[in-house]
Amino acid sequence: MESILLSLSGGLLEAFQPLNLLMIVIGCVVGLFIGAMPGLGSVNGVAILLPITFLVPPNAAIMFLAAIYYGAMYGGAISSITLGIPGASTAVATVFDGRPLAIAGKADQALTAAAIASFIGGTISVVLFTLFAPPLADFALRFGPPEEFALMVLAFATFIGLGGDDIPKTIFSILIGLVLATIGLDIISGRPRLIFFDITGFMHGVNFLVLAIGIYGIGEMLWTLEQTEGNVIVHKVNMSWRAFVRNLGHVKHYIKTTVLGSVLGYFVGTLPAAGATPASLMSYGLAKTFSKDPDSFGKGNVAGVAAPEAANNAASTGSMLPMITLGIPGSPTTAILLGGMIIWGLRPGPLLFTEHPDFVWGLIGSLYVANTFTVLINLAFIPLFVRVLTMPFTILAPIIFVLCVVGGYAPSQSMHDVWLMLLFGVAGYLFRKLNYPVAPAVLAIVLGPLAEQSFRQSLLGSQGEVWIFFERPISATCIAIAAALVLYPVLRSLRKKAKAKS
Amino acid sequence: MAVHRGKQQETEMTVRTAEFVMAIATMLISIAIMWKSTELSIGWVPQKGPGSGAWPFWLSTGMLLASTATLVRWFLRATPESRSEESYIPRTALYVVGISVGALLFLLIATNFIGIYFALLLFLFFYLRFVGRHGWTATLSLTIGVPVFIFCMFEWALTIPLPKAISEPLFYPIYDLIY
Structure with missing residues (x-):
């Protein structure tokens, strides 16, 4: 315990280095x-901006990207409430009660609750993270290749x-991600593999960023351009100091569900899925079930905004736990961080904790700092x-497209990768329209080389x-x-069929 | 109006058809990768473990099986997509998506000839002015501002040279200035 506190204070000091602090605030x-x-959402931001972080040392870069991850979780609530459109898929549940509150002219109340709940969720999850990560990494030190492979299968x-x-x-989706990762030189035998049409661009493999930016940059933009046709109505928000203090008093109405949601979310x-x-x-759902007044949910209950916001912030920290300790990303965003x-x-x-303690503890320290800064910036602005x-x-889309193109070019400096990225973007859009999940492919291309190595x-x-x-x-x-996880949905559908027949 | 509507639906691909086409396409891709993998050993190499081609071969076999399952479910109408008669990409969406992809294709092709910075100028100008129908102030400030930002970020700060093709000589004076 003492060693954790000592490492943590070192990490906090690291996060307060001028450059790191600046990166956190910008993030x-x-x-x-x-x-x-x-x-x-966070995944799009992290994928598109990762190439730019080559500018700063890894410590500052990871803090910047983690701060984006954090900020995006807070930010998602803003459009869920004022537009009634989730700013990111993670803020879908925030719309349920955030929208009715905004229509009732209580957008400020909902936004404050979202920010406070996000802060509580962030704080609880970061503390849990600090306590769980070192022992888990210790445990994982015993893992050999078979354990690593089994963990990835899991x-x-x-x-x-x-x-x-x-x-x-x-x-x-999982398999195509793994296959894309095998393109290029075989790590064990050193022989070129799957060089389609003998195009030399495939020799250096398919960088995970090419797929990630393709899908989460180009593909996502095409998807959003299709979805956001027509105008949106923004609800007015009146924020004043007096209203803020009054809204702060409402915390007692949702503190219980917020804490519950934070632990659950973590x-x-x-x-990973x-x-x-x-x-x-x-x-x-849990907040509604345990509420004394479940009927008010969906009609503008502040607890209905607080509960999901606490959970999504906590979950973003939670997804970093397996990334840092086991090398298995807990979400598409952490998959990209891992690739970075x-x-x-x-x-x-697990070796990261012993080999690069400043990196790991700097990241953990930055989570505390980012959480605090985000709530302040959020409330103030x-x-x-x-x-x-x-x-x-139509202003944002071309800028994002441009960032995608140069971001796809920068890591390998080859136009081949940019073409591939465009191909993946369009394919990702077409797949997504047929409800193929795309996140597993991104996770798979990052884990692919590690999975193959441990398997062989x-x-x-x-x-x-x-x-x-x-x-x-x-x-x-x-x-x-x-x-068991694979068989579970099969058994469930069989049972459903049996029930339908009887 | 009704006649017109019917005609429109005839020419647009339904989600059901798209699901079928995609399943066939993914099956073909899987078979191509399986075939390509066999160029390397897919069996056991003594002293070296599984051959280099084994891992991608069995992965693509799995892809083929998964695609076949999607095709079978299409015939059984088991998935929501295989029952949907809605339009896969409605005309309005096709316009904005098509024009974006077209503009990106142009950006990449033009990069090969006139270099990325001039390609960016044309791309941004076209997109902002003709797709977004923004005013001249927004259009021009972004059309100039974004490439300048990209230049400062990548060439100057990151020292990653972006492709300039025939426009390269125009940058010589700037290189002298910043390096």
Whole structure:
């Protein structure tokens, strides 16, 4: 415990370095903006802006990106409430009660509740993160290749079992991500692999950023351009100091659901497939169930805004737990952070805590700082962010497109990658229109090389015996849970059919 | 009006058709990757473990199975998409999406010839003025401002040279200034 406090204070000091602090503040503002714009969420912001972070050292870069992640979670509520359109998918549940409150002229009350709840969610989850991360990393130090591989199987199985999307389409998405990761030189034999049409551009492989920017930059913009045709109505917000103090007094009405939602959100967030969106929906459901007045939900209950907002912030911290300790991202956004860490020359996984303590604890420290700054910036500049929302999308879209193109070019400096990115963007848009989930593919392309390596090393160690994954207790447990997750939706649909027949 | 509506729907692809086409396309892609993987050993290499082609081969086999499952479910009308007779990409969406993709294609092709900065100028001007129908102030300030920002960010701060093609000589004086 003492060692944790000591490391944490070191991390906080690190976060207060001038450059780092500056990056955190910029990250918070950018994140709030990105979160507030409908169609842009944390994952889009992090994917599009990652190439720009090559400018600063990795420590500052990860703090910047984590602050964007944080800010976006706060920002999502702004458009959910004032526009009635979720600023990001993670803020869908915030619309349910945020919208009725705004229509009733209580937008300020909803926005304050969202900010306070986000702060509580952030704080609780960061404390949980600080307590859980070091022991989990310690435990994970014992993992060999079979355990690593089993853990990745488990991560992918959560998409099949808990993702809620069509199962064959989810499996396809996972596998195509893994296949894309195999293009280029084979890491073990050094031989070129899957060089389609002998195009030399494939020799350096498909960088995960090419897929991530393609899908979350280009594809997402096309999707949003299609969705946001027609004008939106922004609700007026009157923010004054007196109103703020009065709204602060309402905290007692939703503090219980907020705390509950924070803890729930944190744990749901650690699961790769679940993340902030389901966490916020679950938290909303829970708040409604335990409320004394469940009928008021959906008609403008402040607790209905606070519960999902606490959960989505907590979930974003939660998703960083497996990323930092196990090297398995807990969400698409952390998948991109993980890919970034690989670019910066860090090996994600349990060793990070011992090899790069300043990096890890700096990140943890920055979460505390970012959480505090975001709530302050958010509350102070709500009117400004609301005005930004009236900006037509046709101004933002070309700027994002431009950032995508140069961002896709920068890491490998080849036009081949930019073409590929455009292809992935259009394909991602077409797939998404048919409800193929795209997040598993992004996770898979990041984890692909690591999964293949651990798979082949395991088999090499066991002379080709697949049993190695079932013999070792930790890996067997992971595989067993993975199998249960995959079988669960199948059994459920069978039972539904049996019920329908009887 | 009713006649017109019917005609419009005839020419637009339904979600159901799109689901079918996509399943076939993903099956073909899977088979192509499987075939490509066999260029390398997909079996067991003594002392070296599984061959280089094994991992992608079995992954793409899984892709083929998943795509086949989607196709089977299409025939059974098991998924919401395979039952939907709605338009896959409605005409209004096709316009804005098509023009965006077209403009991006132009941006990339033009980059090959006149360099990225001049391509960006044309792209931004077209998009802001003709797609977004914004005023001259917004159009011109962004058309000039964004490429300048990109230049400062990438060439100057990050020292990542972006492709300039034939426009390269125009940048020589600026290079002298910043390097």
